[in-house]
Amino acid sequence: MKKGSLSEVAMSKPLSILVVDDDRSIAKWLKSVLAAEGYRCQTAHSPEEAEALLHQERFDITLVDIYLRESSGLDFIKRVKELQAECNCVMMTAHASVETVARSVNEGAVEYLGKPLKIDDLLSLVKRLGDRDSTGTSEAPPAVLFSPPTSIVGRSPKMLDVYRGIARVAASEATVLITGASGTGKELVARAVHEHSRRAAMPFVPINCGAVSETLLESELFGHEKGAFTGADRSRRGLIETAGGGTLFLDEITETSNMIQVKLLRVLQEGQVRPLGSNTIIPLDVRVLAASNQDVDALVQAGHFREDLYYRLAVVVIHLPSLDERREDIPLLVRHFLDDFNQRNQRHVSIRDSAVAALAGLPWPGNVRELENTVERLAIFSSFGEITASDVERGRPPLKTLGEPDARPAGTLQEMERRLILQAMRDADGNRSLAAKRLGIGRKSLYNKARRLNIDLGPEGS
Ligand SMILES: Nc1ncnc2c1ncn2[C@@H]1O[C@H](COP(=O)(O)OP(=O)(O)OP(=O)(O)O)[C@@H](O)[C@H]1O
Ligand SMILES: [Mg+2]
Numbered sequence: 001m002k003k004g005s006l007s008e009v010a011m012s013k014p015l016s017i018l019v020v021d022d023d024r025s026i027a028k029w030l031k032s033v034l035a036a037e038g039y040r041c042q043t044a045h046s047p048e049e050a051e052a053l054l055h056q057e058r059f060d061i062t063l064v065d066i067y068l069r070e071s072s073g074l075d076f077i078k079r080v081k082e083l084q085a086e087c088n089c090v091m092m093t094a095h096a097s098v099e100t101v102a103r104s105v106n107e108g109a110v111e112y113l114g115k116p117l118k119i120d121d122l123l124s125l126v127k128r129l130g131d132r133d134s135t136g137t138s139e140a141p142p143a144v145l146f147s148p149p150t151s152i153v154g155r156s157p158k159m160l161d162v163y164r165g166i167a168r169v170a171a172s173e174a175t176v177l178i179t180g181a182s183g184t185g186k187e188l189v190a191r192a193v194h195e196h197s198r199r200a201a202m203p204f205v206p207i208n209c210g211a212v213s214e215t216l217l218e219s220e221l222f223g224h225e226k227g228a229f230t231g232a233d234r235s236r237r238g239l240i241e242t243a244g245g246g247t248l249f250l251d252e253i254t255e256t257s258n259m260i261q262v263k264l265l266r267v268l269q270e271g272q273v274r275p276l277g278s279n280t281i282i283p284l285d286v287r288v289l290a291a292s293n294q295d296v297d298a299l300v301q302a303g304h305f306r307e308d309l310y311y312r313l314a315v316v317v318i319h320l321p322s323l324d325e326r327r328e329d330i331p332l333l334v335r336h337f338l339d340d341f342n343q344r345n346q347r348h349v350s351i352r353d354s355a356v357a358a359l360a361g362l363p364w365p366g367n368v369r370e371l372e373n374t375v376e377r378l379a380i381f382s383s384f385g386e387i388t389a390s391d392v393e394r395g396r397p398p399l400k401t402l403g404e405p406d407a408r409p410a411g412t413l414q415e416m417e418r419r420l421i422l423q424a425m426r427d428a429d430g431n432r433s434l435a436a437k438r439l440g441i442g443r444k445s446l447y448n449k450a451r452r453l454n455i456d457l458g459p460e461g462s
Pocket of ligand 1: 151152153154180181182183184185186187188189293333336368369372440441442445
């Protein structure tokens with residue numbers, strides 16, 4: 001069969017569409033838009049009403065609002081598939097969570113439409129589904145048009161994989177290792193796993209293993225009794241215990257010493273912890289998530305990270321792609337960060353499309369964090385409440401030049417890091433927070449890196 005354009009398809013055999021939304025005005029509006037394009041359209045305002053229609057006639061597409069009042073739209077999708085297996089279900093939702101995405105994909109939803117609905121998105125989606133059915137092609141399943149979970153933004157295929165990963169593991173108790181370069185959103189993902197687990201109401205306790213010394217980390221994690229070591233003038237509960245019932249997030253896990261790794265492994269294996277200097281053993285009910293921006297596999301191969309702990313932690317691995325690998329998400333992220341900025345500061349800064357395009361064309365070695373910081377800086381300095389392409393050009397952090405290939409060979413990764421840090425410190429006039437920001441890392445990460453690379457950051461407080 002020839003591949004028809006929208007109008008051809010609509011004319012030869014109009015697609016029939018069922019809109020299910022308890023908001024009558026939206027349902028009515030959708031019907032008029034779809035009818036104007038030549039589609040046959042019916043509306044229903046409850047699953048029961050919709051089911052009655054599904055018994056009467058065949059539909060090519062069902063558009064379902066996920067928050068139907070009576071029963072969830074997800075259960076309804078399942079029902080549609082039972083009654084009409086061929087019907088394409090499209091979810092319309094204002095707040096897709098990782099869970100709903102995974103469930104609805106499992107139940108057979110083929111697409112997502114975020115709310116507020118955009119007519120163009122809707123029509124192109126309907127057209128795509130119509131074309132697909134009319135050509136009878138089943139290759140290339142449609143890229144899911146994705147309404148993202150509230151705090152994680154992105155609808156690139158790679159991010160969709162991440163959402164699926166989160167959704168799959170959240171409900172389980174599995175230990176998860178989250179990997180990805182600095183600023184790609186590892187902590188955000190860890191929080192999402194927690195928020196979608198049965199532990200959501202309990203504490204989420206993050207600890208940056210790279211930010212403190214070995215001894216401090218040991219007592220922070222495991223707790224100690226009064227007098228356990230010099231300076232322990234009172235007993236202290238460890239973070240592992242504090243996370244009881246909830247989730248412990250071990251950030252920068254690869255920065256831990258062998259001693260800490262051994263102790264952590266024991267805690268994970270035995271499900272209990274003994275504070276330093278104590279004889280009491282405390283049983284644990286804690287889920288562990290860990291993150292690293294290093295190639296953990298390589299560290300294990302090189303003997304820098306314990307293999308036994310690695311296998312214990314990496315029951316499931318969620319890898320976050322660099323921003324370079326999901327450039328199509330940049331415009332979404334930019335608008336998200338600007339909205340966020342406006343909300344926090346009660347401002348109304350807008351951004352020109354050309355400025356968004358300019359941002360989308362730049363390299364982001366510091367990934368999402370660097371983009372976030374840049375948008376915030378641009379918003380602060382936008383003179384007439386509007387960010388323009390030339391603001392982007394001017395407001396580019398000095399790091400740009402650093403991100404570009406150097407005339408000299410780069411040398412080792414460490415040398416490269418060293419040079420970047422020194423240059424960022426120079427560009428920021430010795431201001432550590434600013435340098436860290438421009439490097440797209442946290443202040444503590446900057447300290448750690450400086451310590452490891454033997455860089456003197458200059459006097460404190462600058
Ligand atoms: N997909 C995303 N959508 C919205 N915000 C994001 C996204 N990814 C990252 N961010 C934001 O970018 C910043 C960095 O994210 P996060 O701290 O999770 O990164 P990270 O991978 O843990 O970085 P590091 O390795 O440096 O600790 C945070 O402010 C976070 O809210
Ligand atoms: Mg982090």
